[in-house]
Amino acid sequence: MTMDYKPAIHFNDVSYSIEDNQILRSITGSFPEGKITTLVGPSGAGKTTLLKLCNGLLSPQKGEIFIKGKKISDFEPVELRRKVGMALQSAPMIGGTVYENLALPMELSGDKLGKEEAESLLQDVGLEAKFLERKITDLSGGQRQKVSIARTLVNKPEILLLDEITSSLARTSLKEVEELIALINRKFGTTIIWITHNLQQALDIGDYTWVMMDGEVVETGESGLLRAPVNDRVKSFVQGGAE
Amino acid sequence: MTYLTLSITLIFVVIPLVLSKTLNLGLERDTIIATIRSIIQLLLVGFILKFVFDSESLLYIFLMVTLMIVAATHNARNKGASIQGITWKLAATFVFVEVLTQGILIGLNITPPTAQYIIPISGMVIGNSMVLSILFLNRFTAEVESHQDETELILSLGGTPKQAIHRQLINSIKASMIPTIESQKTVGLVQLPGMMSGQIIAGADPIQAVQFQLLIMFLLLTTAAVTSVMLGFMSYPTLFNQRMQVIQRS
Ligand SMILES: Nc1ncnc2c1ncn2[C@@H]1O[C@H](COP(=O)(O)OP(=O)(O)OP(=O)(O)O)[C@@H](O)[C@H]1O
Ligand SMILES: [Mg+2]
Numbered sequence: 183m184t185m186d187y188k189p190a191i192h193f194n195d196v197s198y199s200i201e202d203n204q205i206l207r208s209i210t211g212s213f214p215e216g217k218i219t220t221l222v223g224p225s226g227a228g229k230t231t232l233l234k235l236c237n238g239l240l241s242p243q244k245g246e247i248f249i250k251g252k253k254i255s256d257f258e259p260v261e262l263r264r265k266v267g268m269a270l271q272s273a274p275m276i277g278g279t280v281y282e283n284l285a286l287p288m289e290l291s292g293d294k295l296g297k298e299e300a301e302s303l304l305q306d307v308g309l310e311a312k313f314l315e316r317k318i319t320d321l322s323g324g325q326r327q328k329v330s331i332a333r334t335l336v337n338k339p340e341i342l343l344l345d346e347i348t349s350s351l352a353r354t355s356l357k358e359v360e361e362l363i364a365l366i367n368r369k370f371g372t373t374i375i376w377i378t379h380n381l382q383q384a385l386d387i388g389d390y391t392w393v394m395m396d397g398e399v400v401e402t403g404e405s406g407l408l409r410a411p412v413n414d415r416v417k418s419f420v421q422g423g424a425e
Numbered sequence: 426m427t428y429l430t431l432s433i434t435l436i437f438v439v440i441p442l443v444l445s446k447t448l449n450l451g452l453e454r455d456t457i458i459a460t461i462r463s464i465i466q467l468l469l470v471g472f473i474l475k476f477v478f479d480s481e482s483l484l485y486i487f488l489m490v491t492l493m494i495v496a497a498t499h500n501a502r503n504k505g506a507s508i509q510g511i512t513w514k515l516a517a518t519f520v521f522v523e524v525l526t527q528g529i530l531i532g533l534n535i536t537p538p539t540a541q542y543i544i545p546i547s548g549m550v551i552g553n554s555m556v557l558s559i560l561f562l563n564r565f566t567a568e569v570e571s572h573q574d575e576t577e578l579i580l581s582l583g584g585t586p587k588q589a590i591h592r593q594l595i596n597s598i599k600a601s602m603i604p605t606i607e608s609q610k611t612v613g614l615v616q617l618p619g620m621m622s623g624q625i626i627a628g629a630d631p632i633q634a635v636q637f638q639l640l641i642m643f644l645l646l647t648t649a650a651v652t653s654v655m656l657g658f659m660s661y662p663t664l665f666n667q668r669m670q671v672i673q674r675s
Contacts, residue, residue, distance in 0.1 A: 259669040274574035
């Protein structure tokens with residue numbers, strides 16, 4: 183990866199396994215600060231696992247991860263997870279209403295989320311204010327994803343990890359969310375790492391791209407690499423998997 | 426009752442055996458095993474109790490209660506295998522419940538410190554505590570499993586393990602206590618509690634029997650609450666590590 187930028191996150195020979203099952207192998211590389219890096223690869227490649235390592239939901243058995251130059255193991259877990267926010271792949275919800283879900287990050291630290299603030303968050307992700315009192319169980323898959331994104335933004339993370347956040351969104355909503363993330367990136371200089379299975383999206387929104395396969399990072403560079411990959415496996419992945 | 430009349434009561438075992446045979450229920454073997462075991466176990470307990478009561482020795486009372494706790498622990502621990510150190514957590518819970526209830530009963534002079542009171546009451550308390558812990562562990566394991574993503578969500582947003590598991594913990598504690606509370610709401614309306622019936626048959630004054638039954642029921646409320654709360658708060662930390670992560674298993 184180009185070294186023109188300071189890394190927001192740096193992986194140094196990181197391996198992760200669950201018991202005998204090796205899931206990530208010797209990952210080395212950086213995610214540049216203030217940029218959008220897209221993360222693509224076939225199902226089961228280890229993309230979600232890699233993001234969970236970045237916000238401390240998992241720790242590697244081998245190697246070291248640095249967040250803005252500081253060893254990840256030197257962070258307090260709670261501090262790390264607020265600084266490096268993650269929108270999880272399945273957009274999980276606690277029960278109750280949309281408001282209760284949006285207020286969750288504040289509640290966990292003993293604070294309250296104002297109603298107006300909650301409404302403006304909803305607006306940011308393209309949901310009307312009336313959704314605030316909706317029951318979570320009454321939401322569509324796409325609406326859940328939007329609530330999940332809004333909730334991740336409540337902590338105002340410096341680094342934002344997004345795991346397939348647009349997979350259930352219709353075309354227009356997808357564009358709205360892409361624009362929102364690009365805006366957050368430009369306005370606050372937030373570093374974005376975005377897993378997507380939509381290669382066109384990876385190309386459109388990414389400054390940089392990592393391609394992962396079988397627990398390894400096989401190609402990294404400016405997102406344009408997806409148009410002309412060097413690695414043969416990446417080539418066939420890009421041809422076969424493009425949507 | 427003489428041993429002769431007791432043996433005539435075996436008629437009540439023959440009836441289900443005949444039914445099982447004619448309807449092909451396949452329960453003959455289990456019925457016979459259950460009958461033989463109950464005869465041997467209860468007679469044995471009867472003789473031991475007689476011996477302990479006659480000796481009036483605190484040491485024997487202590488040994489009996491210890492035996493109850495060991496048996497209850499052994500029985501309950503198979504249900505919570507996925508929780509680390511469950512054997513000691515169960516044993517600690519039973520010991521605590523026993524000490525707490527007997528401490529109050531004897532300390533406040535509610536019951537005298539004799540084998541006649543300590544042993545049957547301990548049996549009921551420890552037995553109920555055992556059932557409660559099995560209920561609790563079953564429910565907790567299921568809750569944790571089915572709400573894994575919620576736990577992960579709360580941790581990912583910067584919540585602590587306690588916050589991440591709070592809802593599952595409270596749900597399991599509540600669910601395991603509900604049968605105890607519910608059964609007390611209807612007590613006496615449909616059936617008389619076993620202990621009270623036994624006392625009345627043995628010739629005790631019904632009002633006296635009721636008073637004792639009330640004492641036991643209140644005792645079992647405490648037992649239920651203390652058991653599930655204590656077990657719950659000792660169990661949940663074993664699901665997480667020092668880095669506030671869910672311990673991963675393949
Ligand atoms: N808790 C776990 N126990 C066992 N195996 C796991 C666990 N979590 C992940 N894995 C395995 O690790 C591998 C990588 O999983 P991961 O979820 O990181 O893939 P992914 O690239 O995000 O896939 P997808 O695109 O389908 O989301 C998979 O083979 C998966 O089965
Ligand atoms: Mg994934």
